[in-house]
Amino acid sequence: MSSKDYETYYVPEQSHWPIVGALALFLIAIGAGSYVANLDTGEGVGGYILLAGIALIIYMMFGWFTNVIDESMSGKYSAQMDTSFRQGMSWFIFSEVMFFAAFFGALFYARMLSVPWLGGEGNNFETWNVLWPEFQASWPLIKTPAGSETEAMGWYGLPLINTILLLTSSFTAHFAHVALEHNKRAALKAWLGLTIILGSIFLVLQVVEYQHAYAEMDLTLTSGIYGNTFYMLTGFHGMHVTLGTIMLIVMFLRVSRGHFTPDNHFAFQATSWYWHFVDVVWVLLFVFVYIL
Known part of the structure; x- marks a missing residue:
């Protein structure tokens, strides 16, 4: 095989972005961690540190x-690079x-093992x-050891609307991909x-849902294992939707500038993969956190 049959493999210069x-x-x-630890007192600077981290990761x-x-638009990438990206x-x-x-x-362990055990199931020593x-x-476990009670978040209303929104967005993302291929x-x-x-409406409605949970249902991060698992799962999912x-916004800006062709659009395809993954996770959340 002659040297001209080999593809070049672009190796970028050292970057500061991984450190950032x-x-x-x-x-x-x-x-x-600091914000959650000080939720009861409202003291500390954890919230500001969290916002700084979010701003820095967006940057x-x-x-x-x-x-x-x-690098891509300057023609530095090859089929081998495309394989690496995939x-x-x-x-x-x-x-x-x-x-x-x-x-x-963690949710499964709490629901199927810890809660039944604490209720006396299979416990011969009666430590419960x-x-x-x-x-x-x-x-849902709506009563905490301290004696306070909260309400369980139902699956109807905003959660159902958000489910419809995300499922619909998965179809629109697919149609966008098909349009690009043609x-x-x-x-x-x-x-x-x-x-x-x-996706943006989903995020807005999730904020509204959280406000309703805190102000009217007394469902907070400190509401026992139910509140913990509810906010950890839905909150991290919200971060992934964000x-x-x-x-998607970056892809829209690139499309507006004439980027991508039917044969060369892996960045768009990767974003589509990620968006479908986020949708699947939400369906699981809707079933196991809201319904069951």
């Missing part, structure tokens, strides 16, 4: 995306699957009688824009 991303995640972790995303777009995105989504699997596992004698095993730019922009709108919406 690591710092952003560190601030998010510290800020979120990192746009900066890193800009570098990758510039493998990288596949592993990233797999890591996200494992991330949510851990939280679903020492820990919480009046405990009644049921789910080089129908007007339809592509229309379907992609509609997907962004649906990330996916930002990615």
Whole structure:
């Protein structure tokens, strides 16, 4: 094989974006932990640290995306790079699957093992009688050891509306992808824009749902294991919807500038993969957190 038969494989220069991303995640972790730990008192600067981390990761995303777009549009990428990107995105989504699997596992453990055990099931030593004698095993667990009670979030209303919105957005994202493959730019922009709108409405309604839960249902992060699992699962999913919406907006801006062809559009395809993944996770959340 002659040297001209080999494809070039572009290796980018050293970048500061991974360090910026690591710092952003560190601030998010510290800020979120501090914020939750001080929810009762309202003291501390955890909320500000959390917001700083979120702002920094958004800055990192746009900066890193800009570098990758510039490299792609300058013709530095090859079929081998495309394969690397596909493998990288596949592993990233797999890591996200494992991330949510851990939280679903915590929910399963609490509902199917801890709560029945605390109610006396399979406990021959009656330690449950020492820990919480009046405990009644049921789910959702709306009573805390301190004696306070909350309400369970129903599946109807806003959760059902949000489910319809996200499922619809999955179809519109698919139609946008099909339009790109057939080089129908007007339809592509229309379907992609509609997907962004649906995702944004979902996020707004989730904020409204949280406000209703805190103000009228007394359902907070400190509402025992039910409140913990509810906000951890729905909150992290909301973060992923936010990330996916930002990615869709970047794709819309690129499409508006004439980027992508029917044969070369992996960035759009990767965003579509991610958005479908987010939708599937929400369906599982809707079933196991809201309905069952």
